[in-house]
Amino acid sequence: MRTTLARRWRLARVLLSVTLAAFIEYRAEVLIWMIAGTLPLIMMFIWMGLAANGPVGGYAAADFAAYFLLVFILRQFTVCWVVQPLSRDIRLGEMSARLMRPLDPYWMYVADHIVALAMRLPIVPPVVLLGFILTGAFVKLSLVALPLFLLALIGAWLIRFNMHYSLGLVAFWTEQATSFEGLLFTIYMVFGGALFPIGLLPPVAREIIALTPFPYMIGFPVDVMLGKLSTVELLRGFGMQLLWTVAFIGARQLAWRRGLRRYAAVGA
């Protein structure tokens, strides 16, 4: 047991450090991706402008500032591009080399994404902190909720990564996996709450959206940090995160087993 743990720990360490070394080769690209991820900040300025002469749907300018600064954190720390490399590796047969090693290729892609988060660590928090100072939106935060926020952030990451990984595995059957990704992204941005707070919508729409996985990847963790949720709402939110995480991990494992069987049947 202990040796298995030690072995896994060493594997994780080596994978992450080697992946980091590879990422450093691409540091300029990483910076460009981060700049490309500033849409939430633009949305922040738009909504702050709209709320300049009085609150919109109960949100004052400072509320919008706090909301979108947190959305920015969520977007940056749940960044996920796994569909592209995964479907490419499957279509071009690169998966074969990965399959020859006694390690589920999943972990190689996970390592890539975790390293991408680590590289954002020195940049994103200072930017957000500066945003809070400039907009004076600090008052809107509930700092006691920080541990819960971090938990919700992990939940958001797990849902998003496993959802995208499952989608990437569609490449076992069709070459069109990447075109679904665009559609998924749009739904995610709207239903997730990256363009406007879901709280602005009528209750019926909110209830429907609450049944989808999307708000748990952005809106829910943000609301946790804003201290807006009652204990019941918190429990419900974390329950839904758990549910969707389990669902997408299940979907991923099923797609992987079936996909491998097909890969093995048709050849790469």
Next chain:
Amino acid sequence: MIHVQRLTKHYEVHEKQAGFRGSLRALFHREYKAVKAVEDISFEIAPGEIVGFLGPNGAGKTTTLKMLSGLLHPTSGEVTVAGFTPKRRQREFLTTITLVMGQKQQLIWDLPAADSFLVNQAIYDIPDDVYRQRVGELTEMLGLGGLLNKQVRKLSLGERMKCELAAALLHGPKVLFLDEPTIGLDVNMQQAVRDFVAGYNERHGATVLLTSHYMADVTALCRRVMVIDSGDLIFDGDLSSLVEQTAPQKLLKLEFRVPQSEAVLRGYGELRECSELRAELRVARDRVTETAARLLNDLPIADIGIEEVPIEEIIGQVFRGRQAEREAAK
């Protein structure tokens, strides 16, 4: 070490005509064609053997190798490798074998090969002392000194292939599947890879099954060859008996003291090459001695040599013969 019984692999490929019209048609009506990649082949390979797998492109060599390494599931038939069923892909199986594909790579492109080695060390859980000893041995055998710390993308094709081989052997596999390991390499580098495979087999008693387009790889490494064509195993045995069985002729290489006319030489056999003082004749195997004697008697011969027809030509002949048979059957 390797048992293959009645192994068969058929697959369906989806066919599309070229161009926009073809794409449009394929959108609504997909046409599938069954491909018989491997048809009912059986063989056994003993521990420590090096076997060459020959055949034209698309004959089923790579498909067979992929079934042996667990990447493809057989349509029917049985395979065991070192006591494992490859398609289950158990950890113990994967650490016992290795598959090297000359046209696919596992090394991380932007990093030195040493980093990829470290990843493999962790994945295969190789203890540090064993790892150091193996890297040392592979460095010596492959001449990797100085290569391991250069970015992979800055290596030449041959240098990269050496590093790929080393990465694929770090975990000390007992069975090596090598698919075109020398493809695209220059003659010296091919030689280096060949020497390495022979040396590795000798030191570790590893079983090797290799495919190659370069006959020199096979003649240098393998006493036993298997020839596959259109999914059928058409020959399995000693390289030398393949030559006797399929090449009914031998080659007479002649040098003359005085220039000879082609017309005279044609009387002795099939004339292949002829310049003034040199000629090459193909003569039926059972008449070689007699013809040589006659030539020595009749003509001013300076030198005479009797050789086997080059293996490339023999294999070529086998495949052309089978193609002709198939066409005749239609």
